[in-house]
Amino acid sequence: MTIQPAMSHGAATATISPPAVETEGLAKTYPNKVQALKGVSFIVATGTVFALLGPNGAGKSTIVKILSTLSLPSAGHARIVGRDVVREPERVRRLIGLVAQKSAVDLEATAAENLTLQGQLYGLSGAELRGRVSGLLERFNLADARKRIARTLSGGMQRKLDVAMGLIHQPQVLFLDEPTTGLDPEARADMWREIARLAREDGLTVMLTTHYLEEADHLAQHVAIIDHGQIVIEGTPDGLKGELRGDAIQVELASAVPEADLRAALSSLGAQLREITIEGRSLRARVDSGASALPAVLAALDAASIRAATATVARPSLDDVYLRHTGHTYSQDNSKGAIR
Amino acid sequence: MTAMLANSAQITTRYLRAFLRQPGYVIFTLVQPVIWLFLFGQLFKRVVEIPGFTGGSYIAFFTPGVVVMTALFSTGWSGMNYVTDMERGVMDRFLVSPVRRGALIGGELVYQAGMTLLQSLIILGLGLLAGARFQGGLLSVAVFLVSTMLLGTAFASYSNALALLLRTQNSVIGAVNFVVLPLAFLSSTFMPINLMPQWMQDIARFNPVNWAVEVGRQTLASSIDWSLVGVHLAELLALTLVCAWLSTRAFRAYQRSV
Numbered sequence: 001m002t003i004q005p006a007m008s009h010g011a012a013t014a015t016i017s018p019p020a021v022e023t024e025g026l027a028k029t030y031p032n033k034v035q036a037l038k039g040v041s042f043i044v045a046t047g048t049v050f051a052l053l054g055p056n057g058a059g060k061s062t063i064v065k066i067l068s069t070l071s072l073p074s075a076g077h078a079r080i081v082g083r084d085v086v087r088e089p090e091r092v093r094r095l096i097g098l099v100a101q102k103s104a105v106d107l108e109a110t111a112a113e114n115l116t117l118q119g120q121l122y123g124l125s126g127a128e129l130r131g132r133v134s135g136l137l138e139r140f141n142l143a144d145a146r147k148r149i150a151r152t153l154s155g156g157m158q159r160k161l162d163v164a165m166g167l168i169h170q171p172q173v174l175f176l177d178e179p180t181t182g183l184d185p186e187a188r189a190d191m192w193r194e195i196a197r198l199a200r201e202d203g204l205t206v207m208l209t210t211h212y213l214e215e216a217d218h219l220a221q222h223v224a225i226i227d228h229g230q231i232v233i234e235g236t237p238d239g240l241k242g243e244l245r246g247d248a249i250q251v252e253l254a255s256a257v258p259e260a261d262l263r264a265a266l267s268s269l270g271a272q273l274r275e276i277t278i279e280g281r282s283l284r285a286r287v288d289s290g291a292s293a294l295p296a297v298l299a300a301l302d303a304a305s306i307r308a309a310t311a312t313v314a315r316p317s318l319d320d321v322y323l324r325h326t327g328h329t330y331s332q333d334n335s336k337g338a339i340r
Numbered sequence: 341m342t343a344m345l346a347n348s349a350q351i352t353t354r355y356l357r358a359f360l361r362q363p364g365y366v367i368f369t370l371v372q373p374v375i376w377l378f379l380f381g382q383l384f385k386r387v388v389e390i391p392g393f394t395g396g397s398y399i400a401f402f403t404p405g406v407v408v409m410t411a412l413f414s415t416g417w418s419g420m421n422y423v424t425d426m427e428r429g430v431m432d433r434f435l436v437s438p439v440r441r442g443a444l445i446g447g448e449l450v451y452q453a454g455m456t457l458l459q460s461l462i463i464l465g466l467g468l469l470a471g472a473r474f475q476g477g478l479l480s481v482a483v484f485l486v487s488t489m490l491l492g493t494a495f496a497s498y499s500n501a502l503a504l505l506l507r508t509q510n511s512v513i514g515a516v517n518f519v520v521l522p523l524a525f526l527s528s529t530f531m532p533i534n535l536m537p538q539w540m541q542d543i544a545r546f547n548p549v550n551w552a553v554e555v556g557r558q559t560l561a562s563s564i565d566w567s568l569v570g571v572h573l574a575e576l577l578a579l580t581l582v583c584a585w586l587s588t589r590a591f592r593a594y595q596r597s598v
């Protein structure tokens with residue numbers, strides 16, 4: 001089965017169509033005074049995959065909840081295909097599909113019953129509904145699970161059923177809130193293929209949130225990095241990486257060294273090293289050419305009697321983009337754990 | 341309006357189907373009333389000899405009370421459906437869809453009323469086997485069934501409201517158990533009202549459990565006091581409407597807190 005494109009291409013060229021998702025100064029303060037969002041503005045172009053990347057507690061899920069009419073913003077505006085999420089929630093609900101962070105499958109019902117009820121809630125019935133249920137079960141390789149109680153399905157299958165439910169009413173915009181968290185590598189690869197296909201073949205606009213850098217890099221045409229309720233940078237993955245000149249080098253020291261000593265040891269190399277950051281025993285810096293700079297760095301450390309355990313050179317990654325714009329590494333942020 | 345009815349029917353079907361997959365659940369909910377009926381029926385057998393006790397055997401006298409208590413214990417668990425749906429994310433999935441909000445509440449209450457009807461019929465049947473004679477006739481039994489369904493719906497709404505506000509299984513169980521037994525003891529479930537201390541009689545007058553039990557006693561009477569039945573049915577209907585309204589308020593509070 002195929003899913004109708006968001007808008008026929010003829011219509012899109014004839015009139016200026018509103019973007020799939022548009023937010024302006026979106027803010028949310030919870031009753032417990034937690035400021036989850038502090039003015040977030042972005043646009044998601046129709047038919048693209050947009051990734052909101054950030055650590056746990058950055059505000060990603062809050063944005064998705066507001067865009068899907070579950071939660072009200074404290075300030076700012078959000079529109080889905082031109083429809084305001086606060087003033088026209090009924091219209092918005094028919095335009096969007098949501099796959100929440102946690103699986104929302106009814107465990108006591110079969111896969112087909114889950115899909116059928118979901119369709120009925122959108123007013124579908126009869127042969128049309130039956131056709132869509134069968135089509136989606138087929139498409140997500142769940143045909144064998146049709147009559148199985150969802151409780152007996154694997155985590156990966158339940159996740160696919162979640163996505164299938166999000167598509168039953170053929171939405172124009174699909175929100176995927178951390179779609180692959182908790183999946184094993186095989187199920188994740190499977191899910192990535194499906195997500196890529198949704199945008200490519202079905203013309204669906206997909207907005208996904210993730211805390212996996214490689215997921216955003218792999219799937220999205222446009223990435224926005226969010227930290228502490230604010231978007232710190234956005235652009236295409238390649239564009240963001242391209243802004244960082246040269247390579248990243250990383251040296252793991254054999255033992256901890258005072259930061260001042262380390263900086264003193266490297267001072268002889270002058271402007272060759274940029275954006276030096278030191279976290280515990282790991283030293284990172286940007287250089288024009290990793291291959292020529294690394295020996296010099298190791299020599300300088302050696303001269304200061306600082307022993308290096310490992311040294312690596314890498315082309316810029318989204319992790320480096322993240323470090324540059326938030327001042328801390330991504331893994332460090334995520335290990336702090338969820339705030340909410 | 342059609343969307344509201346269709347959505348409600350779909351939600352009722354969802355619960356009904358889960359129930360039909362585990363029909364043994366109804367046996368489980370009947371274990372307690374059977375124990376009540378036969379153990380208490382034996383234990384209090386000679387209570388009927390107390391001067392002032394009118395009516396036949398104790399077990400016959402007690403049967404309407406067991407029907408009402410079972411309706412309370414059973415519908416008191418109603419909120420568990422909501423807690424599970426909230427924990428599982430099913431509630432949010434529904435709320436993102438254009439489903440009529442009232443149908444999410446109404447469809448579940450219809451299911452609870454249906455379950456109450458089924459259980460009440462079974463217990464009345466057991467009472468019949470144990471020797472209760474429903475001289476009031478089919479009409480009085482029908483009226484009693486309506487009143488237990490009203491009470492059950494009201495109590496399910498109370499349980500749902502608690503679930504939406506407290507959101508944990510333990511707090512719902514606690515709040516339900518906290519209410520059921522005191523309400524039963526402060527009614528004519530176990531003792532005729534004229535044998536209760538005056539202060540208990542005063543409280544019983546405002547106790548919804550007592551309203552339903554008194555309607556139930558009419559099924560055993562040879563002549564039915566229709567004015568008493570009418571007043572209690574009106575009271576139960578009002579209670580049900582108030583509780584249903586409260587649960588919709590609780591639902592809105594939940595929606596706002598997401």
